[in-house]
Amino acid sequence: MSPVVTHSDDIPVVVEPTKVVNTPQIGDVTFRTLPDEYFRSRLSTTAKNRAFDGIRSVLHLEQRPGIISLLAGKPHSSTFPITSLNFTLRDPVDPTIETPINLSQEELDLGLQYGPTTGIQPLIEWAYGLQKAAHGRNEGEGWSITIGNGAQDLIYKAVTALVNPGDAVLTEAPVYAGVPPMFQTMLCDVHEVETDADGIDASSLRALLENWPTDKPKPKVLYTVPYGCNPTGMTATLERRLKVLQLAREHDFFILEDDPYHYLYYGPHPRPPSYFALEKDQLEIGRVIRLDSLSKILSSGLRLGFASGPNVIIKAMNDHSTVSNLQPNSLSQILAVAVLSRWGYDGFFKHSERVSQFYKTKRDVFEAAMRRHLSDVAEWTSPEAGMFMWFKLLTGSEGREGDSDEIIRTTALERGVLALPGTVFFPNKRKSAYVRASFSQLGEKEVDEALRRLRTAILDSR
Numbered sequence: 001m002s003p004v005v006t007h008s009d010d011i012p013v014v015v016e017p018t019k020v021v022n023t024p025q026i027g028d029v030t031f032r033t034l035p036d037e038y039f040r041s042r043l044s045t046t047a048k049n050r051a052f053d054g055i056r057s058v059l060h061l062e063q064r065p066g067i068i069s070l071l072a073g074k075p076h077s078s079t080f081p082i083t084s085l086n087f088t089l090r091d092p093v094d095p096t097i098e099t100p101i102n103l104s105q106e107e108l109d110l111g112l113q114y115g116p117t118t119g120i121q122p123l124i125e126w127a128y129g130l131q132k133a134a135h136g137r138n139e140g141e142g143w144s145i146t147i148g149n150g151a152q153d154l155i156y157k158a159v160t161a162l163v164n165p166g167d168a169v170l171t172e173a174p175v176y177a178g179v180p181p182m183f184q185t186m187l188c189d190v191h192e193v194e195t196d197a198d199g200i201d202a203s204s205l206r207a208l209l210e211n212w213p214t215d216k217p218k219p220k221v222l223y224t225v226p227y228g229c230n231p232t233g234m235t236a237t238l239e240r241r242l243k244v245l246q247l248a249r250e251h252d253f254f255i256l257e258d259d260p261y262h263y264l265y266y267g268p269h270p271r272p273p274s275y276f277a278l279e280k281d282q283l284e285i286g287r288v289i290r291l292d293s294l295s296k297i298l299s300s301g302l303r304l305g306f307a308s309g310p311n312v313i314i315k316a317m318n319d320h321s322t323v324s325n326l327q328p329n330s331l332s333q334i335l336a337v338a339v340l341s342r343w344g345y346d347g348f349f350k351h352s353e354r355v356s357q358f359y360k361t362k363r364d365v366f367e368a369a370m371r372r373h374l375s376d377v378a379e380w381t382s383p384e385a386g387m388f389m390w391f392k393l394l395t396g397s398e399g400r401e402g403d404s405d406e407i408i409r410t411t412a413l414e415r416g417v418l419a420l421p422g423t424v425f426f427p428n429k430r431k432s433a434y435v436r437a438s439f440s441q442l443g444e445k446e447v448d449e450a451l452r453r454l455r456t457a458i459l460d461s462r
């Protein structure tokens with residue numbers, strides 16, 4: 001691999017990723033991991049220049065035994081009006097069984113108070129355990145975890161930690177519509193990477209990178225949603241993941257693995273491993289920043305997610321928090337821990353299995369209605385995770401690609417059905433014949449009626 005010159009920093013830094021690897025010994029296996037110095041060289045100017053936070057950086061000292069703290073401006077909890085919090089918890093296997101939970105005074109006090117920037121320790125420990133159980137990743141391998149107010153908060157912090165205004169970046173296309181605006185407001189050079197039913201088209205990504213102009217710095221990040229993608233519903237195959245990971249190493253970029261639908265997988269087993277798991281399987285780590293979300297599996301209103309990635313990058317994200325939202329919501333974290341610690345990992349995985357089956361049934365109902373109403377006017381691939389159906393309207397004349405925008409925004413809306421036209425999911429806002437429909441909420445009758453209306457909208461537009 002050739003040395004990488006990063007021009008986006010004030011002073012260009014030359015780092016040779018393969019020459020400067022550490023070889024930590026974990027158990028009896030030797031891993032190759034990029035050193036902190038390399039990650040520091042890849043940080044954005046914003047991240048490098050974050051001013052030291054004199055309060056939050058010493059907050060943990062309050063925990064020292066015997067210390068009398070005159071430090072933080074914490075309000076006194078006796079002035080808070082909430083004095084107890086009770087809720088009822090569903091059993092992960094049999095949802096008819098409900099258990100009353102009363103938060104202890106200690107839990108309540110922690111939940112109502114400011115807390116650590118990285119998130120509360122029991123939730124972080126739970127997240128480490130989950131990464132081990134789900135991805136085979138152990139604490140102490142040069143990566144760490146931080147909790148955020150949902151994955152969205154963390155994606156933004158990861159992007160800000162790495163990307164400078166004007167940098168080139170890669171996103172899968174179509175892409176989750178919540179991400180391009182981050183890059184666009186930084187006037188980034190956003191390159192769309194084509195996807196199909198197997199995930200990112202690795203050969204077109206390779207062609208893009210191999211033909212990259214020599215006078216332009218290569219992209220630093222690739223954003224992807226690997227299971228039950230929003231909007232396409234696709235789950236990337238193992239073969240594609242391996243190729244993309246290989247390209248990340250060859251061309252020196254980070255993979256932002258945004259995986260909120262991981263626990264909503266209902267496709268064939270075994271499922272392909274995550275990028276986060278794969279890089280460890282290959283004994284070469286440090287390329288993946290993984291974003292998990294509790295939104296789809298516990299509650300989206302709790303606003304909780306966590307990021308797992310190289311220590312230096314996670315630290316830069318924490319430094320961001322100290323000047324944006326200080327910390328993830330304490331009460332949400334306490335509630336999440338109250339649930340997750342009672343369930344244990346076994347309960348969590350059982351709950352996840354039940355939720356996945358719920359969405360599988362929803363998908364089946366939706367697809368059956370699609371076959372009834374849209375089989376001659378649309379094409380689609382059945383999703384294996386998540387809550388989205390991505391389908392192509394066959395409206396283009398003489399085999400040309402149609403445009404779903406007018407049909408969805410105007411005709412379908414007039415007929416009383418609301419969906420999203422494909423163009424919303426392309427950073428360059430190209431025309432698209434595709435439509436994204438979410439099947440998470442509706443019952444059988446409403447789905448049938450929605451697709452009947454959509455059919456008339458499509459036919460009327462011809």
Ligand code: PMP
Pocket residue numbers: 149150151152153176178225230258260292293294295300303304305
């Ligand atoms: N990424 C993707 C792909 C999503 O679909 C969503 C939610 N729509 C998010 C991130 C945001 O998740 P969270 O609620 O954890 O912020």
